[in-house]
Amino acid sequence: MSAHPKPTDAPRTPRFSTISDMEIAPLYGAEDLPPRDAIGRPGEFPYTRGPYPTMYRGRPWTMRQFAGFGTARDTNARFKFLLSQGQTGLSTAFDMPTLMGYDADHPRALGEVGREGTAVSTLDDMTELFAGIDLGAVTTSMTVNCSASVILAMYFAVAERQGVPMTALGGTIQNDMLKEFIAQKEWISPPEPSVRIIVDMIEFCTREAPRFHPVSISGYHIREAGSTAVQEVAFTLADGIGYVEAAVARGLNVDQFGPRLSFFFNLHNDFLEEVAKLRAARRLWARIMRDRFGATNPRALILRTHAQTAGCSLTAQQPLNNVVRVAIQALAGVLGGVQSLHTNSMDETLALPSEQAVMVALRTQQIIAEESGVTNTADPLGGSYAVEALTSRIEAEADEYIRQIDAMGGIVRAIELGFPQKEIAEAAYHFQRQLDRGEKVMVGVNKYQMGDEPPIDILRIDPELEExxxxxxxxxxxxxxxxxxxxxxxxxxxxxxxxxxxxxxxxxxxxxxxxxxxxxxxxxxxxxxxxxxxxx
Amino acid sequence: MPPARTLRILVAKPGLDGHDRGAKIIARALRDAGFEVIYTGLHQTPEMIAETAIQEDVDAIGLSILSGAHNTLFPAVLRLLREKGAGDVAIFGGGIVPPEDIARLKAEGVREIFTPGASTDDIVGWIRANIAPRGD
Structure with missing residues (x-):
């Protein structure tokens, strides 16, 4: 063996791994493909290749930029701006007091009103938020959890004032409390009553508002808290199992409410891992719904998902670089087959996004949809040796986590034991140490740093707004x-x-x-x- | 000279948001660096944080704030500590804080604020260089 191997023979590093630290082989081949029926066709079980046969040839994903700041009036203006720029759905961010169930005049709201989203305490606020927007004509996503039941009640009341019947309302309310206990940590009551309220909402919407999704089972926050891609899939689907079990225990029919469940995943930097993650999640969920819950309605087997690019991947340093990260992440989402997408704005590590930054983020989606050509055929990466191998591996490893959670007695018990929380904290710490040692790279942060950077303009919230x-x-x-x-x-x-x-x-x-x-x-x-x- | 007492540090998460990834990483990194670390858990009021700091007799408090409420929460903790006769507890913090706010908060007595991208090694190094055990 030569003491100086040719450059092509010598790996740059002894071990290649994804951002989740999943080891990657030098080459994948036909021997890494799963059985043909595990890949299937788009729109057919197990939906690895996408929920619909024609995918984006039929209809592109919904471009849904999350917006909310200041008062309801401020956010209403941002909504109208986004709709005027070609956005196709609304997505509402509420401020921390609203999210935690405090009115703007509560002492615990001090310093937080209108800062991370819009302030909604009363039906008047909610009415102003959607003023001049026909709720029968748009679909609305609302990111709210422990106070979601109240916000949904307000949304129905606003629709009634507009003369729009509940049966005509389309949209999604996040309302996923299990992931709150695991990751985002915004709560009022313990897990059991929290799940009861969610099942009330699933039951009510299935009966009265059949186009509305009463829960969005969310891996996004699990990933933001520092999980791996496998943990994101595993804990999200375990939460989904928890809701389905609770709804079935209430006497609801899985084939009827199953189609009302929607999902929300993160889109991180590791391109192939993210594409594979979305495909693995769809396959695993279809199998869970069919084999564990006996669902037969195809629409109850399909994992439909919104996705958002990873906030935690963005850097305060050299913020223009974030435009590139977001484009890569969004492309992974599209090639992974998402139904709805939010692209983050370049300035979001610094503050709520400015109008210009939101525009670039929306344009990124439009460029992928209308210039890149990747939407011309369904699941263009299907059959890729590497993508299929990673898909199978993420599915298997996530399934193993779900078995562990089953053995603990289910997800509520696992949360009480702190199992998912500790697994995520461990992964977050592992990644931080890899960054500190330079084993993982964040451009502009631990490599290719620059000295003094010119500040960029950011959105400021009027301090008098609170009073x-x-x-x-x-x-x-x-x-x-x-x-x-x-x-x-x-x-x-x-x-x-x-x-x-x-x-x-x-x-x-x-x-x-x-x-x-x-x-x-x-x-x-x-x-x-x-x-x-x-x-x- | 006797060896210096191990520093006791309270890692605190004030405010309503639940973004505790950073707080937990820092708490663990400080513990791994040999400090005694107490973590408050989430959703703490400034009163709760000042009370815990005094009860636990800490040398410093690290506040993690990502909600934009830093201009309210840092000064509240500083004021409460002074009122309770513990104005010598060092306050530092981390989070999404614009540079002009950092300058103002430092003028009010916050010792240092670390922003996204700071490494745990930077923070440990800063504590070793700047925080001493409080006198008895």
Whole structure:
């Protein structure tokens, strides 16, 4: 053997691995392909190659940019801007007090009103948020979880004011509490009552709002918290299993509510791993729904998903580089077969995105859809040795995690034991140490750094907004029929206690002036408050 | 000269958001670096953080804030510590904080703020160079 091997013979590093640290072989070949029926055809079981036969030839994905900041009026203006630029669906970001079930005038809201999203405490706020937008003509995604039942009640009430029937409403509310306990950590009550509220919403929407998706089972936040791609698939599908089990226990028919479940995945930097991850998740979910739950309706077997490029992959350093990262990530999503997509803006590590940055992000999707040519044929990467091998491997490893969770007694018990939380924290720490040692690269952060960088313009939130918003809440309460509001709140409390579906009394309550914070206070009183186990 | 006492550091997560990836990584890195680390868990009010700092007799508090509420939360913790006679507890932090806000917060008494991209080694090095055990 030569002491100086030819450059082509010598690997640059002894071990090649994905960003999730999954080892990658020098070459994949025909021997790495799974059986033909595991790949299948687009629109056919097990849906590895996509949920629909024609994929984007029929209809491109929904371009859905997440937006929300300041007051409902500010966000309404951003919505109208995005629709005017060719966006095809709305996606609403709420501020932290709204997400945690506090009105803008609550002491815990101090400093947080309108900062990470839009502030919604009352039906007036919600009405203003969608003013001039026909809810029968757009689909709306709402990213909200522990207070989702109240927000959905408000959405239905706004639609009623607009004269749009519930049966005509399309959209998605995130409403995935299990991943909150695992990853995003925004909660009110413990897991069991949280799941009960979600099943109420699945039951209500299946019956009354059949075009609405009452839960979006989300891996996005699991990945942002530092999980690997395999963990993202495993814990997301385990959460999905948890919801399906709870809904079946309620007596709901899996073939009826199954099509109402939707998913939300992350799109990280590692291109082939991400494409494979989406394909693996679809195949594994189809098998779970068929084999574990006995679903026979094809629409109940299909994993339909929204996806968002990875916020945690963006860098504050050299922020223009983020445009390139987002383009690669979005392309992975498209080649992975997503139904809806949000592309992050280049300035999102610094603040909420500016209008110009949002525009580039939306244009990135339009360039992929209308210039790149990848939408001309369904699943162009299907049959790639490397992609199929990674797909099979991610599916198998995720399935192994799900078996471990089953052995613990299911996902709620696993969460109580801290299992997914600890696995994710371990992966996050492992990746950080790899970065610190230079084993993994973030361009501009631990390699190719530059000295002083010129600052870029970022969106600033008016500090006086908070007091104005708090004053609006106080004025709203002062103007309502107090006795009626209290009676409506008591009806919500009764439903919490006797197990009746919460949605009808919630809709009645928000229409008669009960605020989001007041309803969430009832949840706190009736169901208790969950405390963070604070594992390290 | 006796060896210096091991530094006790409180890693705290104030505010309503649940972004604890950074806080947990830092807590673990500080512990691996040999410091005594206490982690508060999520959704802490400034009052809860100041109370824990005093009860646990810490030398420093690292606040992790990614919600944009830094201009409210850092000064609140500083003020409460001073009111409780623990103004010598060093406050540092990390999160998404614009440069002009960092300058203002430092003028108010925050010792250092680390922004996205800081390595755990940078933070450990800064603590070793800048934080000393509080006097008895």
């Amino acid at each position: 104005r918003q708090a004053a609006c809440v106080r004025a709203f309460k002062a103007a309502r029929d107090e006795a009626c509001a209290h009676a409506r709140l008591d009806a919500v409390r009764s439903a919490c206690r006797d197990g009746a579906n919460l949605m009808p009394p919630l809709i009645a309550a928000v229409k008669d002036g009960v605020t989001l914070g007041e309803i969430c206070d009832v949840y706190r009183e009736e169901f208790g408050v969950y405390r963070d186990p604070a594992w390290l």
